[in-house]
Amino acid sequence: MALANHFYQNLAGSYLFSEIAKRVNKYSAENPDKKIIRLGIGDVTKPLPPSVIAALHKAVDEQATAEGFRGYGPEQGYDFLRETIVNDCFAQFGFEKDEIFVSDGAKSDIGNFQELFDISCKVAITDPVYPVYADSNVMAGRAEAQKDGRFQGIIYLSCTSENNFVPELPKERPDIIYLCYPNNPTGTVLTKEQLKIWVDYARANESIILFDSAYEAFIRTPGIPHSIYEIEGAKECAVEFRSYSKIAGFTGLRCGYVVIPRNLSLKTKNGGSAALRDLWLRRQTTKYNGTPYVVQRAAQAVHGEQGKKEVKELIDAYLLNAKHIREGFANMGLTVYGGVDAPYVWLKLPINDSWKFFDELLNQVNIVGTPGQGFGLCGEGYFRLTAFGSYENTLEAVERLKKFKF
Amino acid sequence: MALANHFYQNLAGSYLFSEIAKRVNKYSAENPDKKIIRLGIGDVTKPLPPSVIAALHKAVDEQATAEGFRGYGPEQGYDFLRETIVNDCFAQFGFEKDEIFVSDGAKSDIGNFQELFDISCKVAITDPVYPVYADSNVMAGRAEAQKDGRFQGIIYLSCTSENNFVPELPKERPDIIYLCYPNNPTGTVLTKEQLKIWVDYARANESIILFDSAYEAFIRTPGIPHSIYEIEGAKECAVEFRSYSKIAGFTGLRCGYVVIPRNLSLKTKNGGSAALRDLWLRRQTTKYNGTPYVVQRAAQAVHGEQGKKEVKELIDAYLLNAKHIREGFANMGLTVYGGVDAPYVWLKLPINDSWKFFDELLNQVNIVGTPGQGFGLCGEGYFRLTAFGSYENTLEAVERLKKFKF
Structure with missing residues (x-):
């Protein structure tokens, strides 16, 4: 067997x-x-909001005609959506559209992204945490079960009322640091100063931060960072995951994206380096076939004025x-x-x-x-x-x- | 770094x-x-055919109302689609709906499925072959590049005009055997007798056949098997991948599914066994969030009379x-x-x-x-x-x- x-x-x-x-x-x-x-x-x-519904109907009608029909799209997303995203949210930090990778949602992206790293890489997660960060690494062999319900091989960053849910820097250096703010499950946020401590740490230690900002649209307090790229130096150490699920009701429609800075690299065993962006593109072109065209049109509508x-x-x-x-x-x-x-x-x-x-x-x-x-x-x-x-x-x-x- | x-x-x-x-x-x-x-x-x-377009519009309209709205669906697909699939195609072989797992397409399923197997498992593929079978295993560490363009660690089953594109049984026992019929890229098919040789071999050797039948709807010659389950004993050794892409024009809409017989298991390191179906469900619930509701309604329409x-x-x-x-x-x-x-x-x-x-x-x-x-x-x-x-x-x-x- x-x-x-x-x-x-x-x-x-x-x-x-x-x-x-x-x-x-x-x-x-x-x-x-x-x-x-x-x-x-x-x-x-x-x-789903009316603009999204209208965009869906329009895209479905396109798919009904020989002229408008779209089959396989680019695995990394259509240019129209990548451009819309970058112009609306990330051009201000100097990003371009080929640093945006569209997907069927942040869960897939976050679950699959760890695969780009070597099995030997050390992972840090906050505790409490969205289970996918740990579980996807366990399935890849980076951690083993312990009796207390934690996993050996994972660095835990405790977040409790004692530290006001602000994780402290780890004693042991992690290769990968998962951060999610606004946080699931605690609902807490980090100020720019608090997040900058992590960006500085990651740069100094050559760690990669996987920043989950699926809930950024819920921020109402002025000054709280919506994106990790509001922090100076974050482009040298951080990848950001976004989703339309909680923002625009896409939990059943499925669309998200990941922002991967052009110059972010991992080292290779032969002493060279590999752009994280290229590794992800390779992963997606081999094991993913693109987000539905109609869904990408719906996501584009979220960025419109209405x-x-x-x-x-x-x-x-x-x-x-x-x-x-x-x-x-x-x-x-x-x-x-x-x-x-x-x-x-x-x-x-x-x-x-x-x-x-x-x-x-x-x-x-x-x-x-x-x-x-x-x-x-x-x-x-x-x-x-x-x-x-x-x-x-x-x-x-x-x-x-x-x-x-x- | x-x-x-x-x-x-x-x-x-x-x-x-x-x-x-x-x-x-x-x-x-x-x-x-x-x-x-x-x-x-x-x-x-x-x-896309008119029935599919109509189903899409209807489902989009449902998503526009509080009563009709559907958010997260089951990762393995909605019951309405799983039931439709099983009744239309697989009940004749004794399958039930909880042996059907809906996805965003056969490429994702086939690319991700190898992850359920240990890294030590031996893989056999036909040559020529759809590149995803080999590449996804290479990315998992089951094979290494050789100078001739082949991968060390993969068992190749040559298909040329000399053997009329019918692969011969391997000398070395594989754990996993990828077969695709009607075949991509050769366009050739296997008769029931030819496919039975593989089913018998897999049963005798406790190998798992990953059967890609994405093109079954193109079969016009009577007697050519559309599903591997037409072969006696296939439920004891084979998983089947299906897709709506080439059948109903879903290349840009994205939907497929995998059929995993209830009793198909892998052995575990501690001497026990794990149902392949449970492993896949665990993979999907951790790293996938379901196929869009509107797309599943579209797929359902493909099975209707019209x-x-x-x-x-x-x-x-x-x-x-x-x-x-x-x-x-x-x-x-x-x-x-x-x-x-x-x-x-x-x-x-x-x-x-x-x-x-x-x-x-x-x-x-x-x-x-x-x-x-x-x-x-x-x-x-x-x-x-x-x-x-x-x-x-x-x-x-x-x-x-x-x-x-x-």
Whole structure:
């Protein structure tokens, strides 16, 4: 019998959201009359904005005619979208369109990107963290399971209320540093000064920062960096991942992109160097066949004047939800973080058992959240709520909280 | 500086189709008045069929309303599509919907699937071959470059006019066997008896066959197997990859799927076994976020009564092109293969230099094809033409051939 990739055996038994789904399904089956409000998984609920819908219909009509039909597109994305992105967001930092690589979403990009690095590379992640950063590296063989649920070979950067969720520089040098701001799951942000410490560190240590800015559009506080390239020197050490999922409701439409500075390189075993951009292009041309044309037209519409207006309304609505959730739990006497420049509210629990809190919240008031433990050791004792529900459901959830005893 | 995945250094310098594009662009720039007919890359040219367009518009409209909106879908595909696929194509072999995994296309699936196997697994591929089979394994470290353009560590199964393009069983046992029928690039097919030899071999040797049937809809000869599961015992040894790209014009829309029999397993290092289906689900839930909802609705429409009628018309038209191409080159005195149950025509050249033939065909009559050498050592001396051009262009190409001297 052929041998399985044994690195897969190092993964934890169950993926966080599958476990949540299992518990919710069980409760639902046993209590079919209860209306469950889901503030757990980070999925949006509002429909696609009108500009996006119009762009989709138009692109579909093009695909119906011999003249307008587009088959295989460039694996790295159509020029029209790469140009739109660079002009709208990254030309100000000196980028050009061939440093933008379009994809079917940030999860694919972030999951696959580690493959460009040697298996020996050391990885640093914050804790708590979006599970894909660690899991994709475990599957590649860079880390092995430990008894405490962490992985040997990964450098953990603890983020708790003690350090105000600002990770400290590691003692051991990592090759790859995953940072996500606004943060998932804590909903916290870094100031320019705080982010500059990381950029300076990465430059001094020749580390590569993989910066996940999927939630940048939620930033409302002036001065908070939307892109890592607002920090001087970031083009020498950082790759940035962006997504249309949370901004414009693309979770079911699938589009994102990665910004790879032209001069960013890795060293090769023979003593030379390889441009990260070229490695990624090679990966994508071999194992990916481009983002659907109709979806790329939809993404382009997000950058238009009307699209921006609609997107701002969408995000304002979600941020209003976040405000209600914050207040609802604060009124219970819990300490709340995040939810100001991010769609996530991070609760500090009175007990150190976030799955117990999950079960209580589900059983008592039929609200689904995400146990902090699912995001890492440092997430234990915390709980994530998302602002992506409908306004009515969010208000009802807050109302139900008044009856919640914990 | 962080170290690059050094296995990437084993890849050949340039991907086949990029090299073709480079040569064509150079010729075009130097001869802007010449009309080039592209019969090289396997991209379709006919617009999406009306049923597919209607399904897309309908799904886009659903995404515009709060009630109809769908965000994250299941990574393995929506039940509506998995059920449609299994009922239409695989229930006859006893499959159920949870053995079907929907994706954004066969290239992604085939490129990523090797990751489920240990790095030590031995790979067999036919030669000539679709480059992704070899390249994705090289990038994973299963093979190293040799001077002759082949990779050390890969078992090559030669397919030439001498064995009528039917690969012979290998002397050394492979863990993984890639087979593609109808074949890209040769356009040839295997009979049930010929395919059964491989199924029997894989069962006896506990090898896994990765069967690429992206072109099955082009089969017109009665009795030729459309699916490997038509062969007894194939469920014990084979995974099948399917795509909507060439069937229904989805090259720019992106949808495919893989069929993984429930009982197919790999052994694990600790002496146990892991279901291939579970490994793939874990890979997809970590590094993929599902195929766009609108695209899955479009794929569903392909299986409808009207969709099937439209698809048959599409393919009939391409097969008519193939017939003209076959006859055009045969009239030149060349021996032609394929093009009967496949969209590819495979020429046997009078010289052993397919890039020279490429350049002559481009320079003399402005037709772009694909040099057989790009598909492997055994492809040298052959040349691939595709039937995916428009009817008018194909006829014009055949007309131009009358003036072609070689």
